[in-house]
Amino acid sequence: MRSAGPCRRWWSARSTSRSDPPHARDAGVVTAEAAAAIPALVFLALGLVWALMAAAAQIQCVDAARAGARAAARGEPAAGVRGAALAAAPRGAAVTVARDGDLVRVRVRAAAPGPGPLSLDLGGEAVALAEETVR
Template structure:
């Protein structure tokens, strides 16, 4: 093999001059996007769980209110199932008792949502 053929072979085996650094640049853009996407998914999952807790707490409170338990007991039952910091309100409209649970979704300031759960039950003292 002559010297000219060896030089030509070395030139063909090298990377093209303009492609250096593309992997680093792509990783610098993709990794933060993946982290942001994962964070958004986790926030959505936490908000959905808190919404389910609000609905469950309202149902538990409405059942307790329908049994004619004291308002403090209804409040305690609803708060035990509600997310931390939730507000519980009770009302009675004729034969129906209504319990509303309101809570803020977990997350940073602009991503905070107000979650609500409401349940209504027929008061047992009106049946029969």
């Protein structure tokens, strides 16, 4: 029988030559690509979560404005209208109530959740006809 020594020497000398298959020369490329892609995917996921939170806050602003306009249309006092709107609004929202003839206008403004530059000014507005004017 032959010894394995010369065969091993031939194989190890051959494996370092330029005639190696491409997968043998590019063994570390997948690791480098993964190291670059994983942070990008994390930032993408965080951006999607932020956008979802901002959309939810926008919907809350619109719902709060509607709740305030309904309360104002029923003839509740301004404090009751603000309370109804703030109960449905996102945290830190500002509510303004204005009356223009038979119409009551309620605006709700809030900042989108997120760090400094990602903070958007969100808002909703609703208008209702005051019930005491309807005959």
